Amino acid sequence: MVFAMTPDSSLTSMFSDLSSSSASSVYSLGSSLNGFLSPYLVLLAFLALVLVRLFRLLEPAEVPEVFHSSSGFAQEIVSKCPILAERYRPTSLWGKNRHIQIWSFGVLGRPSTPRPAHSLHAGVTDDGTRFTFGLFESKARGAYVGVPVAKQPVTVLCPGIAGNSYSSYIQTYIDEMLKQLPHSRVVSLNHVGTIKDEELSSARIFSYGCTSEYSAVVDWTRERFPGHPLVAIGFSMGANILVKYLAERPERQTWFKGAMSCCQSYSAKTLSCYLDSGVVPRLYSSVLVMFMRTVVSQHRGKLFGERARISGAKNTLVRTTAATTPAVGGRVCSKNAVSCAGGSSCPVPPPDETRALSAHGMVTFDEYFSRRMWHFDSIDEYYSSESCGTIMHKVTNVPILFVNAADDPLVPAEALEFPLQHSRKNENSVFVKTRHGSHLAFYEGGVVIPNTVSWLDRLSIQYFRAILDMPADSQGDH
Template sequence: MDALLTFLSSCNLFSCASSLLVGLVCVVWFANVYSPPERPRVVYKKVKDGTSGVAEKVATRCNILMEKYFPPLLWGRSGHLQAHMYGFICRFFPPQVNGQRHRRVAADGATITFDVFYPQLSTNCESNDETRRIAVVIPGIGNGSDRPYVRVLVREMNRLGYIVSVLNHLGALEDEMLTSRRIFTYGGTDDFQLMMDWVLERWPGSMVIGVGLSMGGNVLMKYLGEKPNRQRHFVGAVSVCQGYNIAKGLPTLMNWAGLRRLYNYHVTKHLRKVVRRHSDVLFVPPVERRDDSSTGCCLIPDMERTLSATSLMEIDTHLQRHLVKFNSLEEYYEQDSCCHYLHNITDVPVLLVNAQDDPLVAEFLLETAEDYASTFSNALFVLTKHGSHLAFFEGGILIPNTVTWIDRMITQFMKAADEIHREI
């Protein structure tokens, strides 16, 4: 009997040890710990006559591109874990920066808001047009200047002496109510134009650097490409973690590959909160439901289906498509995609940054950015092995550095673009 108990006890110990070993292997596999850090892949067109193109000049001045990117050892090499930690760290450790709220009223009655952040102990505001440095930032989907990841970037820009103006996507802020029947769209540029008008009126003759984050990158690139004369106001433009083609990108979020369907639901859940907060403005009583005689589109969205949506495409089907008056999602997505306008951006240095392990952006979508950078000498495409979606945490074993890799990349690009502009 004692021998039997001893045997069973040893079996239990072996079983526990085996379970722990299997669990440890799974954790190591999921965390991708053994994925070695690498230098970013950099793509730009080299000029044949032996001179350096704009993108090449920028690349040689950004030392960060010559270095390996080291994410946090225990969790930074998994795109999923970086995305999770990104939300945790940003939520509990937000930087303290204070901006001044400004409002502009659009032609349709919408009240557009943006916050301007001034560098401390700087004479930048009073300096002349030649030396004043201004940056304009467009956040990701449903976000504004209150988001921690935006404020980290603002803080680093302020440290460089830049005045930073951040667009708040229409409907995103909890303390700003809608004054017209619409919210932000994936590629609408009218709201950003109102902010740009204010910036250029406030500091006439000044040159700006634009930064678009995720969906904001799509808006910025579309803004510069749909009317090329807008580029004359810009020293440089940065796009981070966007997918370039909405018509091809959003359907991939309906698939479970890379857990994209789960991320789709998470983003949709946030967007539902935005819609619910403004439901009294966005949804008209059913008795007033009617069609637009000129387009044939139903003008009244479906509140019940919108507020129960589990994907972005459902919200677009039952709400957004009707508000922007498109006959189909395909037409709406094609119209809002910056990929159709990139070829028009030739007069300003452009930096496009993506990560291979981005759980939201399928890798085939990055062909657009690579083709653009390979064709035009003003564009630089940077692809990191790690970084997830807008995270790019850097350094440490468990606790990362306070400044992320992407913050350093953007600020180095800003310095390089500014230097090149002053040399011309």
């Protein structure tokens, strides 16, 4: 017997209804989810775009630009610094953002900062100002035993604004220098007034361009280590002091095998105009002033309790006039000049404690404190006399490397004309410009946490090693 299975009409109808209902429900659910998720997907995409822009994740890591006169010496130096042929790769997540770099540098310093041991020494300048400096030596057993003096270089270091040998970036640099050049030593200046427990011996602190303390440190080093090859390095403000020191008396250049200037702005006038030109620059100006106010506040009794009488202070600085100042950017910043009727100079008033300690911009602070402390008639005269840019053309007899980052928020782009022109006109000069690096930071390596040693540290050690290995007769006019 054969049974024929025929679909029951009611059963077929039921499954048909169920299938139709399920499809409708899925469609309705999909529509609901799509309507629910779409705004959030758009928001997430927007946030991702913001993060990409904020961290500049799509910007490529680039090989530094190197400028020089194509002299044999400059080409040899560049060839002996392989880091200049490699891409500088900032910390992956945030290293290409100049603001994050500089704030990380200012607040956190270097990760895992080493603390190399040193001996503290003191000196006195011609105006009676007492200052201190640190001598750092290798702790490796027998580091100097049996090593010829000519193979024991000494680095004379000048820190940045409000800095000293205890600053994180200075200690990291010194530690790496002593590791990579184990027979070397480092002498680091402590800017006057920056060490909290040290009382001032006169009514002044450091300034943007006063070379007295650095000059005394170099003299001490030459006397303490006769015959040792010397190299010099300055960071930011310290680089301005170093270059100015070399230019003031050209014979000083013959004392050094080489020098390096890191992240300076070359012209205080150009910098002051830039820091007064917009919201972001003014923010950085206020931060710089905060550092200065902190130093001044620690010594306010000495600085404001008596009239600062620095014998011949103005004469200890190289005097320049506006006529000899290179035209950079075409901007004039003379609104703070102080003059009397008939064009004669007014008597310089003493520093104004109230206005100086309440200042929120560098020009205001320098007007009511710095230029008065140094007895200058006007802020323009002070800035002109303090800047190395007005006289750096005299630095011709020592190999020198200038380093700046194009994204440095504290150095205006037009200021980079100073090292650019110097490197093109002098066979002993090389200018290196990186796309990233910000101001002194130059973090590299890692995704979030950078390496302890910066790109700038590595470059300086390669450069000095190359300089020290070169015979003197191969160094241009040096």
